Amino acid sequence: MTSTATANNNSSGPVLDWAAGHGPVTGALSATTGAFAVATTGAATGMPPGWALAVGAAGAIGHTVAGLRVRNAGRTLATRAASWLVGAGWTTWAITHGPLTWAALGSLATIGVGIGAAARSTALYEEAREEEAIAAQQRQIARELSAERRAIAAEWVERIQRICNITVRVLAVEKWQTGTGYSLDLEPQGGITYDRIAQYSVALSADAKLPHGCTATASPGIHQGRAILDVTTVNVLKEDCFYPDDYGPLSVLTGIPWGVRTNGDIVRAYLREQCALVVGPTGSGKTNLVHEILAGFARAEDMLTWVIDLNAGSAGLPWVLPALNGEIEREDGKPVRPGIDWLAASHEEAMLMLDTALAIGLHRKKAYQGLLAEKNTDLLPISAKIPQILLVIDEGAEILTSTDRQMKQLAAKILEVIRMLRAMGIRTILTALGATGSVLGNLMIRREAKVRVALTGGETEGMDLGKMFPGRRGLRVDQAPYKGAGFMGTPESPAALFKAWRILPNQIRDIVAATSTRHPTLDAVSAQAAGDAYAQRWDADRIAWMRDAHPVEQPPQSPSKDADPHPSIGGGLNLRALRDQETDDQADQLARRFMREIDERFGTTPEPDRDNDPSDNMPGLNLSALRGEQDSPAQQAALALLLAAGREGTGASAIARALADQYGTTRQTVVGWLKAWVKDGTAVRVGEGTKARYVHRQHAPDQPPEG
Numbered sequence: 001m002t003s004t005a006t007a008n009n010n011s012s013g014p015v016l017d018w019a020a021g022h023g024p025v026t027g028a029l030s031a032t033t034g035a036f037a038v039a040t041t042g043a044a045t046g047m048p049p050g051w052a053l054a055v056g057a058a059g060a061i062g063h064t065v066a067g068l069r070v071r072n073a074g075r076t077l078a079t080r081a082a083s084w085l086v087g088a089g090w091t092t093w094a095i096t097h098g099p100l101t102w103a104a105l106g107s108l109a110t111i112g113v114g115i116g117a118a119a120r121s122t123a124l125y126e127e128a129r130e131e132e133a134i135a136a137q138q139r140q141i142a143r144e145l146s147a148e149r150r151a152i153a154a155e156w157v158e159r160i161q162r163i164c165n166i167t168v169r170v171l172a173v174e175k176w177q178t179g180t181g182y183s184l185d186l187e188p189q190g191g192i193t194y195d196r197i198a199q200y201s202v203a204l205s206a207d208a209k210l211p212h213g214c215t216a217t218a219s220p221g222i223h224q225g226r227a228i229l230d231v232t233t234v235n236v237l238k239e240d241c242f243y244p245d246d247y248g249p250l251s252v253l254t255g256i257p258w259g260v261r262t263n264g265d266i267v268r269a270y271l272r273e274q275c276a277l278v279v280g281p282t283g284s285g286k287t288n289l290v291h292e293i294l295a296g297f298a299r300a301e302d303m304l305t306w307v308i309d310l311n312a313g314s315a316g317l318p319w320v321l322p323a324l325n326g327e328i329e330r331e332d333g334k335p336v337r338p339g340i341d342w343l344a345a346s347h348e349e350a351m352l353m354l355d356t357a358l359a360i361g362l363h364r365k366k367a368y369q370g371l372l373a374e375k376n377t378d379l380l381p382i383s384a385k386i387p388q389i390l391l392v393i394d395e396g397a398e399i400l401t402s403t404d405r406q407m408k409q410l411a412a413k414i415l416e417v418i419r420m421l422r423a424m425g426i427r428t429i430l431t432a433l434g435a436t437g438s439v440l441g442n443l444m445i446r447r448e449a450k451v452r453v454a455l456t457g458g459e460t461e462g463m464d465l466g467k468m469f470p471g472r473r474g475l476r477v478d479q480a481p482y483k484g485a486g487f488m489g490t491p492e493s494p495a496a497l498f499k500a501w502r503i504l505p506n507q508i509r510d511i512v513a514a515t516s517t518r519h520p521t522l523d524a525v526s527a528q529a530a531g532d533a534y535a536q537r538w539d540a541d542r543i544a545w546m547r548d549a550h551p552v553e554q555p556p557q558s559p560s561k562d563a564d565p566h567p568s569i570g571g572g573l574n575l576r577a578l579r580d581q582e583t584d585d586q587a588d589q590l591a592r593r594f595m596r597e598i599d600e601r602f603g604t605t606p607e608p609d610r611d612n613d614p615s616d617n618m619p620g621l622n623l624s625a626l627r628g629e630q631d632s633p634a635q636q637a638a639l640a641l642l643l644a645a646g647r648e649g650t651g652a653s654a655i656a657r658a659l660a661d662q663y664g665t666t667r668q669t670v671v672g673w674l675k676a677w678v679k680d681g682t683a684v685r686v687g688e689g690t691k692a693r694y695v696h697r698q699h700a701p702d703q704p705p706e707g
């Protein structure tokens with residue numbers, strides 16, 4: 001008897017659950033103990049024995065009905081009904097003859113064992129039946145699927161035979177999960193390779209009546225005697241797809257996603273050793289792709305991005321201005337670092353950047369010899385501690401082919417970087433307006449820039465896909481006539497159609513904010529080689545052009561001098577601070593506060609006289625552009641304290657402590673002032689290390705100034 005009475009939550013009172021399950025042991029136990037209890041109570045109270053039989057019959061019927069509902073096998077139904085009836089029969093007999101005899105107890109035990117064994121056997125049988133039913137269902141699905149695949153295979157064998165005159169065997173057909181096409185694994189007969197099929201890509205696509213923008217593209221298979229034919233049946237290039245909003249960390253070693261293939265696969269650029277070439281005529285979506293590339297680099301934990309854009313720096317500005325203008329904050333409300341590490345918009349700055357890259361690369365070669373030997377490699381192990389430098393040069397290919405004298409100078413340095421610095425973790429991404437012979441005629445680019453993208457936008461002029469992706473046949477500009485769509489090929493992923501994600505300015509701002517704490521800082525070895533050119537890359541005079549080109553909107557002039565003329569400045573780094581300081585004291589103060597915060601949070605603002613103390617060579621964001629603190633009240637107070645300290649002198653900590661309450665000045669800021677005063681002769685440093693004190697020049701007439 002396997003039924004149990006269970007409480008139904010929704011109705012009042014117990015109901016009989018005929019389908020409730022029991023294991024063989026608990027079922028047998030429940031049946032025998034139940035029968036025994038009914039028999040003893042029945043015998044003691046003189047219950048008519050026929051009642052037990054009636055209950056057993058009802059149980060048998062109830063269970064049979066429940067079993068039929070769940071499609072139990074006939075033998076399961078029979079076993080269960082029999083269990084009920086045998087139990088009821090025993091109970092009837094035991095009520096009549098007394099349940100407490102050896103004969104009654106012995107027979108009940110035997111019935112219990114019998115019910116247990118029968119229940120176990122039916123359970124096993126039901127399980128096997130269920131498994132067989134599932135397997136049969138799967139076989140049916142597989143038969144249907146393989147019928148569809150067989151049909152696809154047969155269709156393409158016939159088509160390839162007819163159009164390419166090649167006999168192929170289809171080893172597998174894989175339908176893409178995205179539902180936008182399928183791939184065939186082919187074995188061309190007679191020693192023919194994949195490229196013979198690739199030649200007929202256009203004719204094959206037409207013969208298969210594929211929609212516009214869909215292709216049948218052959219590529220190498222698992223070995224030379226095999227080929228993969230990718231057939232797209234839905235044109236995914238037409239649709240806009242936005243940059244995924246997962247801004248999680250990336251690495252140069254895991255590759256940086258640049259877009260999606262027609263089968264929905266993400267295509268990644270592996271740039272540890274490769275340079276990249278991105279070609280796209282005006283309006284094809286090249287600027288968008290550059291931003292998307294910068295987004296990937298910003299997300300990486302081991303990459304520093306340097307951007308050269310001689311066209312007013314426009315490629316890099318959206319990654320710098322939101323941070324410098326204080327437009328965005330980190331989630332914790334703190335100021336953010338720019339999304340790129342250096343931006344050059346002029347010939348001089350670009351020269352400085354390229355010279356710095358070369359100096360870093362050459363110095364890394366020498367300084368990291370021990371590390372290379374220890375790691376037994378000739379490739380510098382890139383990590384967050386020793387970051388890869390990615391130089392993104394917008395329209396860099398045009399620089400390389402220019403005949404202008406200044407451009408030629410830049411070109412020579414770019415080529416030097418490409419040629420010399422692969423092993424030391426410095427690579428370039430060049431963009432070009434066209435994939436013309438003059439761009440691709442350069443051996444260095446052909447050899448080193450194997451990550452290639454051609455955004456076509458339907459433009460055929462100057463778009464030689466054969467040169468861009470040599471050995472890849474059947475690629476035609478008109479297959480991707482959409483903005484942001486084109487072809488991408490890497491050493492890992494043969495050239496094929498792809499679509500870049502669309503990225504908008506608000507996403508750029510979000511990424512700058514989300515990745516602010518993730519950017520690495522230049523390793524000390526590299527920072528040493530990079531010197532002031534790098535450390536002072538955010539200095540006022542160096543980034544003044546950003547302010548000139550993109551002045552921050554001025555709020556209407558406040559009538560009262562005391563009122564805050566810049567209510568929107570917040571705690572951010574506002575380029576207004578770069579304006580005429582006489583008229584902008586308040587902005588100065590706010591900018592100074594921001595500087596302090598940056599100093600405290602990141603420790604990345606080396607002081608101007610950093611060469612005095614090489615151990616202070618902290619690479620990173622030098623926002624000294626916003627200093628202009630000369631003669632600030634805090635600085636004057638510090639100077640007064642220095643004077644008051646007399647011949648004994650004082651230290652940075654003591655001064656900072658004295659100023660903290662009134663001005664909120666940090667020790668690091670005071671260190672900067674002291675160093676500046678030592679340099680200009682206002683103060684003299686006495687003693688070394690923890691004993692170092694600073695004495696005002698008035699009190700140390702016999703000490704020679706250091707500066």
Ligand SMILES: Nc1ncnc2c1ncn2[C@@H]1O[C@H](COP(=O)(O)OP(=O)(O)OP(=O)(O)O)[C@@H](O)[C@H]1O
Nearest residue numbers: 240281282283284285286287288483484500501502
């Ligand atoms: N991946 C994309 N998906 C959808 N639309 C895009 C994509 N990339 C660009 N576009 C569209 O194309 C327009 C031009 O893009 P973008 O400015 O990047 O082109 P460009 O090649 O740099 O042209 P220009 O040199 O004139 O600036 C964008 O305004 C946008 O509407």
